[in-house]
Amino acid sequence: MEMKYKSENRQLTITLTGELDHHAAKGLMEAIDRCMEQNLPVKTLLDLGGLTFMDSSGIAVVLRAKRRMEALAGALVVVNIPRQAARVLETAGLDRYVDLI
Amino acid sequence: MKTKSTNYINLEFLSRSANEAFARGAAACFAAQLDPTLEELGDIKTAVSEAVTNAIVHAYPDSLGKIVMKARILDGDVLEITIRDWGRGIPDVDKARQPLYTTGGEERSGMGFTIMESFMDALTVRSGEGKGTRVTMRRRIVPRRVSR
Ligand SMILES: Nc1ncnc2c1ncn2[C@@H]1O[C@H](COP(=O)(O)OP(=O)(O)OP(=O)(O)O)[C@@H](O)[C@H]1O
Ligand SMILES: [Mg+2]
Numbered sequence: 001m002e003m004k005y006k007s008e009n010r011q012l013t014i015t016l017t018g019e020l021d022h023h024a025a026k027g028l029m030e031a032i033d034r035c036m037e038q039n040l041p042v043k044t045l046l047d048l049g050g051l052t053f054m055d056s057s058g059i060a061v062v063l064r065a066k067r068r069m070e071a072l073a074g075a076l077v078v079v080n081i082p083r084q085a086a087r088v089l090e091t092a093g094l095d096r097y098v099d100l101i
Numbered sequence: 102m103k104t105k106s107t108n109y110i111n112l113e114f115l116s117r118s119a120n121e122a123f124a125r126g127a128a129a130c131f132a133a134q135l136d137p138t139l140e141e142l143g144d145i146k147t148a149v150s151e152a153v154t155n156a157i158v159h160a161y162p163d164s165l166g167k168i169v170m171k172a173r174i175l176d177g178d179v180l181e182i183t184i185r186d187w188g189r190g191i192p193d194v195d196k197a198r199q200p201l202y203t204t205g206g207e208e209r210s211g212m213g214f215t216i217m218e219s220f221m222d223a224l225t226v227r228s229g230e231g232k233g234t235r236v237t238m239r240r241r242i243v244p245r246r247v248s249r
Pocket of ligand 1: 056057059151155156159160161186188189190191197198202203204205208209210211212213214215234
């Protein structure tokens, strides 16, 4: 699991690559929190294009990122969702709460 | 009843989170002999990851314990996977299987059993408080190749 980010005009783009499971999620949640605190974005794009696997641990990561953005009065959009991850997010009904593109 | 088994594996491992990837990878490698599609493999890996993560997170919350994963082929085209732990157990299995039910706080979403159920054909959960939990999942892999 690798996380990269770039921040431009208070738009934050977080790019994830590798496998997002419980093992990876622990550190990832903290890293995303820290990144948002430092950059205070009004909009965050969470780019899942590089994920080769995601389970329900990823649902908690997305929901937490969404709550953090709401606390900053900003928005979260999840983009480039691979097929397997999309199946997990849809089964959880996350498309009703989060912008998935 | 489908019970004729033609192949099996048994794996025992410690409840460390680093073993989540190992367990789902091993299950996918075993399943490969049924010639599944990439999507079927993804479903199997996801369901195994959910069951193994539950054993790591919920069965042994403050300690390390033993997890056993068994996989077998039934009647030539059905994959059966069992994940067993000897941890805390689930007091009310029906309640635990409800979507969004979780005792895991902010880090969990309560969707694991729902995902196992919808990604596999059948899910059985047996558990006893203080005794542990056994999760059994089955998925038929429809043969793709037309023989002859
Ligand atoms: N092996 C287990 N041992 C003890 N309790 C378990 C076990 N598996 C599941 N549970 C209980 O069942 C609940 C529901 O499990 P489920 O996998 O559906 O959701 P979760 O693990 O809480 O969240 P998620 O899987 O979405 O991250 C858990 O919160 C836990 O209380
Ligand atoms: Mg779970």
